[in-house]
Amino acid sequence: MKIFASLLLTSFSFFICSEVITDGSLGELTTLDGPDYLIDQSLGEVAGANLFHSFSEFNLLAGESATFTGDNSITNVIGRITGGESTIDGQVNCSIDGANLFLLNQSGILFGPNASINLTGSFHASTADYLQLGENERFYSTPINGELLSSASPESFGLFSNQNGTITVDGAQLAVAGDKTISLTADGIEIKNGALIKSTQGVVNLTSFSQGVVSCSDNSSDIIGSDLFVTENSTIDASGFGGGRIYIKGGQVVIDSSKVQVENSGGITGGEIAVQADGLILVRESAIHSETKSSATSAEINLNVGTLTLENSNIETITSGRNQPGSAGDISISANEISLVNSDINSKSLLAVGNTGDITVLSKNLTLQNDSVISNSKFGMGFGKNGSINLNIEDELLISGSQIGTETVLGMVNGGDINIKTENLTLEKHASIYSTSRGIGSAGTLTINAANMKVLSGSMVETSALSQGAGGDINLNIDESLTIDGSFTIEGGNSYTSQILSESIGSGDGGNVYINADSLFLTNGGAISTASEATSNPGDAGNVTIDTKTVHIAGGQITAESTGSTGGQIDITADDYLSLVNAQVTTEVHNGAGDAGDITIDTSAMVMNNSIVRADAFGGDGGNIFVNADAILKNAESYFDASSELGISGEIVLTAPEVYINEETEELVTEFLPAEDWVNDSARARLGHLNSFVISKGIAKTEPQTNLLFIPAKSDESNETQVTDELKQLLGF
Secondary structure: OOOOOOOOHHHHHHOOOOEEEEOOOOOOOOEOOOOEEEEOHHHOEEEOOEEEEEEEEEEEOOOOEEEEOOOOOOOEEEEEEOOOOEEEOOEEEEOOOOOEEEEEEOOOEEEOOOOEEEOOOOEEEEOOOEEEEOOOEEEEOOOOOOOOOOOOOEEEEEEOOOOOOOEEEEOOEEEEOOOOEEEEEEOOEEEEOOOEEEEOOOEEEEEEEEEEEEEOOOOOEEEEEOOEEEEOOOEEEOOEOOOOEEEEEEEEEEEEOOEEEEEEOOOOOOOEEEEEEEEEEEEOOOEEEEEEOOOOOOOEEEEEEEEEEEEOOEEEEEEOOOOOOOOOOOEEEEEEEEEEEOOEEEEEEEOOOOOOOOEEEEEEEEEEEOOOEEEEEEEOOOOOEOOOEEEEEEEEEEEEOOEEEEEEEOOOOEOOOEEEEEEEEEEEOOOEEEEEEOOOOOOOOEEEEEEEEEEEOOOEEEEEEOOOOOOOOEEEEEEEEEEEEOEEEOOOOOEEEOEEEEEEOOOOOOOOEEEEEEEEEEEOOOEEEEEEOOOOOOOOOOOEEEEEEEEEEEOOEEEEEEOOOOOOOEEEEEEEEEEEEOOEEEEEEOOOOOOOOOEEEEEOEEEEEOOEEEEEEOOOOOOOEEEEOOEEEEEOOOEEEOOEOOOOOOOEEEEOOEEEEOOOOOOOOOOOOOHHHOOOOOHHHHOOOOOOOOOOOOOOEOOOOOOOOOOOOEOOOOOOEOOOHHHHHHHOO
């Protein structure tokens, strides 16, 4: 890690010597007179449109200045310093109209708090070993024998010695105007103490590297990065009419209590903030910020880093021009590891007509903690659709006490979609993934593809329609297990249960919930619900569709309910079994004339212990309940209900035998029972088998002609019916 020397500001002007001295390698060896140093063209050498200077010392005190002059034919003024680190605390000027200024010092450059630049071209400061001109020619930072000067345009900076100095900007205000470029390239860069690096709608290019090549004119580079620090309320800025571009490249890039920003004040779409680094760290209310207040789109934010760490900081694109059609720019992040602690990544439309941008994150692992948020939200009028949130996380996505969501307020804009793909997804401590519509537009669609998903401790996956818009659909495609478990009590006493929820509180319909998983567990208050809760002009509740191998609900519920409209339908397919313990599966209309939705269950085995399957209505008709199973095993406290208080009750159609289990444990008999009393009418005999062994105690009651006294699991290799180990465990065998 590059270690930067501390700068004692109170005695800054006392430990440097103000000197501008040429070294004689180009032009005359001379010491210039100050405090306003005039560096004429005659002190250097000209090659085509390039003017070259070489200094042994280049230091300026506060209040001093150095001005480069020359013919208007000069396009590039290139000065190198060969006698050690340069300390600049005054103003550097170039009076040649439109000319670019290059300062090279292999030993390092320090810009003090009073330093500034004044020119109409671009400004480049570098500690590189050479400046490449054209395809093959180089101007070295250290003079060489037989040096030939090139008339070609500067192309790139190269560094190969790995012993080069740093660039420190300590409180200086370094700015170029128009569409010009300001660039700093060094083996270590520190920008601190309220410093400003600015191009008005041009390019800011900061590259900290120990080896490689960096382009002068664009964002291309091939480097080994070094440390780059932006600290102490410093700002990197490319704001202006149309917005500019900021390119930051390095090893570890740290932004501490500082901001990187592009604000577009004109009607020209454009701009970008791009960071390429081994690691990017934002701490203590730092920000990467893009905003438009016009009809144009704000700058994009593109981060390609090894690790990304945000603590009490944010990354954001915003459109904020009142009644302006400008949109917020996209955010794209690629990293191996991403960690957010009390931090935000968001795209916003604030009282503007335009939409928000897409947020795309590609990472191996992503963790959100302590009220962190990834969001896409629109507050204001407009049409169309908000941007989406797209997360592709290779291994682990952990959302702990944090949120991922899209929201639209007012207008006819639809909420953005949320698409998540990951191996393992965990929500905990009242975390949430949500899409909400508070206006005419609908909430977005929420789609999750994962191998395993856990919704724990009062967390929620939710789509909501809170006004005229419809709730978005929820699509969960889980290769292995989906677990929804537990509750969470926040400060103040409010308690929340873990759930998957699509609801309509206004006149819009609730969205639908689709779940495809290998196994589903709803425990300790966990729920899957759709709801229509409005009492005036309510929308319909959405449907719940579940397709799994196994469903186990213990102290949980699946509901599709309406306060005064039509209830949603519930369709459950569980290839192996559906187990309900202290559970509810209900479609219900509490008031009004709406009909309750139907409940359809298709499974090999259905177990009900103190559980209810209900499709009830108030003024409308009760829903129908259809169960298709090989067997239904239930106790006396479990029941089916399809009633209506004022309307017609629905039908209950069970295409399965029912077996009732005693509620109390009874001691098994120890004597053998007469075989002739059981063999002729045994369960196995009725299935076509020739023999059977049955213990009668433990069965509370068996209806006549009951087909089975145990749960079937048919083997592919025989016709025998067996009790699976999994069901034995569930039933307490």
